[in-house]
Amino acid sequence: MEDLDHDVNVAVIGAGWAGMAAAVALTQAKIRVTVFEAARHLGGRARSVEIEGIELDNGQHIMIGAYRETLRLMRTVGADPDQLLLRQPLAIEYPGKFSLRAPRLPAPLHLLAALLTAGGLTWSERLAAMRFMTAMRSNVYRIAADMPVSELLALHRQTGALARYLWEPLCVSALNTPAVSASAQVFLNLFRDALDGARANSDFLIPRTDLGKLFPQPAAAFVRANGGSVLLGTPVRTLGKAPNGFVLDDRPVCYTHAVLAVGPHQLDALLDRFPLLAPTRQSLAAFAYEPIYTCYLQYPRDVSMPQAMTGFDGGTIQWIFDRGRLSGISGLLAAVISAGGAHQYVSLDALASAIHRELAAFLPRLPQPLWSRVIAEKRATFSCRPGVARPENKTAVRNLYLAGDYTASDYPATLESAVRSGVLAARLVREG
Ligand SMILES: Cc1cc2nc3c(=O)[nH]c(=O)nc-3n(C[C@H](O)[C@H](O)[C@H](O)COP(=O)(O)OP(=O)(O)OC[C@H]3O[C@@H](n4cnc5c(N)ncnc54)[C@H](O)[C@@H]3O)c2cc1C
Secondary structure, eight states: OTTSEEEEEEEEEOOSHHHHHHHHHHHHTTEEEEEEOSSSSSOTTSOEEEETTEEEESSOOOEETTOHHHHHHHHHTTOOHHHHEEEEOSEEEETTTEEEEOOSOOTTHHHHHHHHHOBTOOHHHHHHHHHHHHHHHHTTTOOSSOOBHHHHHHHTTOOHHIIIIIIHHHHHHHHSSOTTTSBHHHHHHHHHHHHSSOGGGGOEEEESSOHHHHTHHHHHHHHHHTTOEEESSOOOOOEEEETTEEEETTOSOOBSEEEEOSOGGGOHHHHTTOGGGHHHHHHHHTOOEEEEEEEEEEOOTTOOOSSSEEEOOSSSOSEEEEHHHHHSOTTEEEEEEESOSGGGGSOHHHHHHHHHHHHHHHSTTOOOOSEEEEEEEEEEEEOOOTTOOOOOSBOSSTTEEEOSTTSSSSSOSSHHHHHHHHHHHHHHHHHO
8 A cells, every 4th residue: 555656546437347457457557546336246247146056157258369458467466367268279160060170280370271171161162261361361451441241251252151150150259249230340350360360369268267256356356455445336426527636426535537437338427527528428329239148057967068169050049158168067058149139029038948949959858957047138238330439548538538348449349348448548547
């Protein structure tokens, strides 16, 4: 505490991954920070939840090797990614239909080998994929005008199994927006970082433990151990300007800086006393959102999938994660459905039954689940379409910053964009 800079006193509002990243980066810079979180738990849209006495997540998450800031900050707070994440080379498996595995070869040979050995692609599709990747590389992954991913794929003849099992699933999983409406430029940004860097950047990193332990909980411990505060169950309802900073509700403390790390749909009320921020409020009002549904199904302990992550197509399920293989909870499967669709219009019980039937068609003699639970995150992320006007971290009000997965960046709404945004907000505070 004695080491802390006494002239600066930062309020971070929101203890999701962006808010906690900002708080950790500020703490590292010896800046006093208080985090205010409305919920009684940390992590926001990537949090632990207890279901049937088991610590699970509000939604199955996956990272990639290119998430450099997330991995760096995990290490900073003592959460070892090598222990907590299952690292596996890029592998997409639709049993009996499509299979692609990147061998442990230096980039870009790993991708070349993956395409050459992929099951379920014709030779002309393999060549088309290589031509597409070469064309994107020679344009440095930039397109003159943004367009939907499906248009970009059609322009480059990425059709048939290539589109259905490779590009479209990667798009909806990464951008949480279907290829027909997703931003091709944001897709290419991820493509560049994941597929055109070091081989390890394309690795899938699948949590072996619940999300709280990956970052939010060790981050809060780090902040508290170094003189900061993290207050749970403490919503901030109004933000006002004081001569030397900001006041939150009717608290007697004045904060020199405020980092607003709430979700984009939660920001409006905190900005309404700042006329200068009317344009930001307008651009946020234009955001559309996409859901993510996760259905946990607990089967008897001997039920398992052939791999940790399996693709499904033609029905409701997009991916099945075998939590037995990942975190040792045998018989527990997590079905993930990203973006909007018909599944939103049936009851959660009917959805769980439909998912069980799809699984039963795949796993012969599958018994009824012992229990199942659907978690519907209706505003999981903003819809990442061409032309979304994302606000900068720095606002028109001095010493007031935004942080979150939705701020201006190369990336779609992900853990990495949230963490990068939090780190950037902290840097802006430091640089004044
Ligand atoms: C089901 C699901 C699956 C996902 N899968 C993936 C994935 O596989 N890979 C990936 O990279 N990303 C994934 N994402 C996206 C990722 O979780 C988000 O991009 C990220 O968690 C956003 O973090 P954030 O800190 O920007 O916002 P949030 O997590 O929304 O944090 C905002 C916080 O602010 C708090 N708050 C709001 N208002 C107030 C207030 N007035 N006062 C105090 N506190 C307030 C909220 O309670 C919340 O804790 C997924 C998201 C969901 C929902």
